[in-house]
Amino acid sequence: MRIHWAALPLAGVILLSACSRGEPQAYEEVRPVRAIAAGRQAGSVGASYSGEIVARYESRLGFRTAGKVAERLVELGSTVKRGQPLMRLDPQQEALHVAGADAEVDAARSRAAQARIDLQRTEQLLARQFASRAEFDQNKLALDQAESQLRAAIAQRDALVNQRGYTVLSSDRDGVVTAIAAEAGQVVAAGQTVVTVAADGEREVAISIPESRIDELRRVQALKVSVWAHPDRQWTGVLRELAPDTDNVTRTYSARITIRDFDPTVLRLGMTASVFAPDIEGTSTIRVPLTAIVDQQGKRQVWVVDPKTSRVALREVKLGSPQDDTVLVAAGLAEGEMVVTAGVHMLQPGQRVKVAGAQQAASETDAGGAK
Structure with missing residues (x-):
C-alpha cells in the first residue's frame, strides 16, 4: 500500500482550519411590538353610567x-x-260590622237612659227618707258606667265607619x-x-356607582344626562342622593341624579338614560390602553421595556376605572416608562423587543385622552 506523502500537508491545513472555526452562535429572536411612554394627565377619567328615568316621589299604596x-x-x-x-x-263585611256597632250604641244608650231614671227616682226617695244614701251612690255609679259604655260604643262605631271608608x-x-x-x-x-x-314633578336617573368612583362623583359640579331615544339632546344633572351602603348583589352604591329643566313630554318614566361624569381636575393620573393589560392568575400586569437593554419585564399594576379603550393606572407605573401595547401575549420575561410606531401610538393615546 502506497502512502501519498504529498497529500499530508494539505490534510493538515484543512484540519487546522476546521478546528479554528469554534461553536456556532445561538440565534436570539427580537420580537417587534408597539409601546407608549406612560404619561401623567391632569384630572381623572370621565365615566358614563347607565340607568333609567324615575320619579323622585313614588307612592306604594295599599288598603288600610x-x-x-x-x-x-x-x-x-x-x-x-x-x-x-x-x-x-x-264592602259587605265592613257594612255588617257597622250595623253591629250601631246596635251596640243603641243598647248602650238605653242602658244609660235607664240608669238616669233610676238615679232620679232614688234621689226623690232619698229626699223623703224612703231610700238610703248608699242606694243613691250606687245608682249614681251605675249611671256613670252606662254613660262611659255609651261613649265607648259610639267611638267603636265611628272607627268601623272610618274603616268602611278604607x-x-x-x-x-x-x-x-x-x-x-x-x-x-x-x-x-x-x-x-x-x-x-x-308623582308628577321632578324626574331623576337611578344609577349604580362602583366604590372606586364615589369620591369623584361627589366632587362633580354638573353631570350630563342623555337618553337613548333622543341622543342629540342633553340635560344637566346634579347628584341628590347616594346610598350609604352597597347593594347585596351588585356591591355597588345606588345614586339618584336630579335632572334640571327637563321636558316631561320628552323624558318619560322608564327610559334608558346615561349619566356622564366629566374629568375632574386637580389629580394626576396615568392612563394606558386596555390592550396593554395582561391578566394572569387574577393579577393585572403590563410589560415594561428597559430602554437600555430593550428587554421586557412583567410589572404588576393597580388599575382604576376604565373609559372607552383606556384605563387608569392607580399604582405600579412611573411617568416616562415604556409600556407594550400590542403583542403582549407573545412575550416572555427578559425577551428582547423592537419598539415599532412608539411615537404614533403615543399620539393616538393623547388624542383619545383629549376627547
Missing part, C-alpha cells in the same frame, strides 16, 4: 284594611289625580300608575301594596 278586591278602577299607565279612587274592596283606595297625589299588584277577586292584607303611583 283586609278584604277581597271587588273592582279595579285604573289601568297601568293611567294618569290620576289626588283623591281619585283606584280600587275598591267588597274599602276605597284613593291616590294621595297627582301622577301616573306605574305598577298594579292586585286584581279583582284577590284577597289582600292590610298595608299590602297593590298600586304604585309615580
Whole structure:
C-alpha cells in the first residue's frame, strides 16, 4: 500500500482550519411590538353610567284594611289625580260590622237612659227618707258606667265607619300608575301594596356607582344626562342622593341624579338614560390602553421595556376605572416608562423587543385622552 506523502500537508491545513472555526452562535429572536411612554394627565377619567328615568316621589299604596278586591278602577299607565279612587274592596263585611256597632250604641244608650231614671227616682226617695244614701251612690255609679259604655260604643262605631271608608283606595297625589299588584277577586292584607303611583314633578336617573368612583362623583359640579331615544339632546344633572351602603348583589352604591329643566313630554318614566361624569381636575393620573393589560392568575400586569437593554419585564399594576379603550393606572407605573401595547401575549420575561410606531401610538393615546 502506497502512502501519498504529498497529500499530508494539505490534510493538515484543512484540519487546522476546521478546528479554528469554534461553536456556532445561538440565534436570539427580537420580537417587534408597539409601546407608549406612560404619561401623567391632569384630572381623572370621565365615566358614563347607565340607568333609567324615575320619579323622585313614588307612592306604594295599599288598603288600610283586609278584604277581597271587588273592582279595579285604573289601568297601568293611567294618569290620576289626588283623591281619585283606584280600587275598591267588597264592602259587605265592613257594612255588617257597622250595623253591629250601631246596635251596640243603641243598647248602650238605653242602658244609660235607664240608669238616669233610676238615679232620679232614688234621689226623690232619698229626699223623703224612703231610700238610703248608699242606694243613691250606687245608682249614681251605675249611671256613670252606662254613660262611659255609651261613649265607648259610639267611638267603636265611628272607627268601623272610618274603616268602611278604607274599602276605597284613593291616590294621595297627582301622577301616573306605574305598577298594579292586585286584581279583582284577590284577597289582600292590610298595608299590602297593590298600586304604585309615580308623582308628577321632578324626574331623576337611578344609577349604580362602583366604590372606586364615589369620591369623584361627589366632587362633580354638573353631570350630563342623555337618553337613548333622543341622543342629540342633553340635560344637566346634579347628584341628590347616594346610598350609604352597597347593594347585596351588585356591591355597588345606588345614586339618584336630579335632572334640571327637563321636558316631561320628552323624558318619560322608564327610559334608558346615561349619566356622564366629566374629568375632574386637580389629580394626576396615568392612563394606558386596555390592550396593554395582561391578566394572569387574577393579577393585572403590563410589560415594561428597559430602554437600555430593550428587554421586557412583567410589572404588576393597580388599575382604576376604565373609559372607552383606556384605563387608569392607580399604582405600579412611573411617568416616562415604556409600556407594550400590542403583542403582549407573545412575550416572555427578559425577551428582547423592537419598539415599532412608539411615537404614533403615543399620539393616538393623547388624542383619545383629549376627547
